[in-house]
Amino acid sequence: MTAEPPPTVVDVLIPVAVDTAYSYRVPKGLALAPGDFVVVPLGTRQTLGVVWEARSAGGDNLKQVVSREDWPPVREPLRRFVDWLAAWTLSPRGMVLRMAVRAPEFAGAEPVRIGLRRAGPPPTRMTPARLRVMTVLDSAEAEAVTSKKALAEAANCSAGVIDGLVDEGTLETVALPPDPLPPPPDPDATAVVLDPAQAEAAAALAARAAERRFTVSLLEGVTGSGKTETYFEAVASALRSGRQTLILLPEIALTAQFLDRFAERFGVRPAEWHSGVSVRRRARAWSGIASGEIKVVAGARSSLFLPFADLGLIVVDEEHEAAYKQDDGVSYHARDMAVMRGRFEEAAVVLASATPSLETRVNAETGRYGHLRLASRYAGRSMPALAAVDMRRDAPPRGRWISPPLAAAIADTVADGKQALLFLNRRGYAPLTLCRSCGHRFTCGQCSAWMVDHRFRGALVCHLCGYMERKPDHCPHCGEVDALVACGPGVERIAEEVATLFPDARRLVLSSDMPGGTERLRQELDGIARGEVDVVVGTQLVAKGHNFPNLTLAAIVDADVGLANGDPRAAERTFQLLQQVTGRAGRGEAPGRALIQTYQPDHPVMRALLTGDVERFYRTEIDARQRAGLPPFGRLAGLIVSATDRHAAETHARALARAAYAATGGDPLARAADAAPSIEVFGPAEAPIAMIRGRYRFRLLVKAPRSADLQGFLRRILAEGPKPTGSLRVAVDVEPQSFL
DNA sequence: CGCTTCAAAGCC
């Protein structure tokens, strides 16, 4: 048996928008294997890349690899995942690799932390601030080494005082070793108490997590059934077999509350991975995950690309959440990609939700996924009592939106020292402003949608394209002063109504456009959980996987919003959202109730919510999907055209639609249900335009009965259709479906 | 004829 000759040529995938791996010559004395991080020349610059393939032949006229980075290599399952994901989303492999290597790029730059310790006699000139610093240092342990910032904080002085002491020679700086990693989560840290239904599901999941085999399970449990505690037992099982776990959460659900719950069960918090984590901590986490020392990561969708050494379990919490869809750059659905990552890693995947998506339900029903159910609430707690308020009969006074029955319910709740949640999926004060004198409607100059009154900010904002202007005091059309009227409610207006009705109640408005970003939002959510608010008025983000133990009333201000917006998922989304919101009530000791204000109490979505006949709702929706050939039975993809110029985006989208119809032999710009034999294209007329991060997006939906048809078709129109120019970009977003 | 601007074409 002869030893394998060392590779002389390597194909290196580079994290830029290129699909092919480039070949480089390996310099003598450098041993390279697939997965190794390398620095290679690219054009005039040098860049980081990953060895994708290694060969031992030819390559004389190639450029040479510059060096090898001493980082843990990208393991084969992750490399295959990158390849697969790129093929599935029709994006360049380099762009997918980019998502996996963004963190280690910072790793090399991790700054050394500076600590301080006593080094000499007290300063000649002692001041109160200096004395405080000395006291802090003396009271600390023998090796009193802290960071400068921490020391300054402890001594209640500025960092300048400490610098002064260093100059005097009283203190000296030392390079701190990196903080030792916290101990691994302990599967036996606490005695676990589960009710029989939970215990049964937990045992099944734990068994799968111990199997070292790819499986997918749907954990479907009503709100408050203790899904989290149940899947924690799968985590414990993975820990016992020494394998790692990834818990995927929608970004917003990654709160202190979740981490604390984890810590209660396992003794320590899991490693965190989301946009709010600092570069240094991310670099630390990255290497800990790659080395296998970090056992459990709780992360947002970007954590799908982490370099796990031995991933045994992936939990996707709130699997139905639309937030799992990544829509810029590479478009992917994190839940589905989690399933595929699990497949490549031979890991168990658990999808958890109270209101699973239709495609996951179907996958469970057909036996492709395992199906575990928790039908009732944990610890004998009951589901909230549900009631509809028929707005045709119990109408609120003119210009008000809180009906008398709802107002009474809020009054009872607050009087009882409990919390009430008013849900309305509409940001701002009022969705429409018009002039009482001439009837002029304020519309967006850029995209003709209604301008939404944001009274807190004193502005009119277009929710479609983001255009914003100061709110004028006179009508721009007829010049009349003080004639502008706000029509309809937004959360701000509901909050105003609450203030009028209950002046003494502590109120909080939560909506995604709130200043302060996700960090502030997390704090507010934690604040509500601590009972610092009486009445919360919020948009959909209050629906998301948060536990408010003191909340006993959940009310839907207008349940009909979103039912008639043309989205093929409108009914499913509305049902999921409202079910999640009503499920917020009564999670603690006290029983909860939910009120649904609607003008259509007989609508199937309301019926399902009110009667709790979820099965019938799913049945109806799944049948409708099957008839329409939509996912999970047919395939749907979006061609997303985006540009900084609206006209360019629209024109290009139309041209692409034309190319698509031509390719199907169909009739351009008509809904091609009958014209196209196998591919159906919904043209731009059906596609909403939106502005995200300064770019107009136009979406062209393409429908096909089979995945292969769709992939080939998209490839063809992308190759043969009009080429995007300038700032125009085209991305492909494949809707979730069964792909296993 | 030079200088700026902007989109297109490679990158091994």
Place this chain on the structure above:
DNA sequence: GCTTTGAAGCGT
């Protein structure tokens, strides 16, 4: 994605 390149636009 980034860098180079080359053609078009504009002014002297």
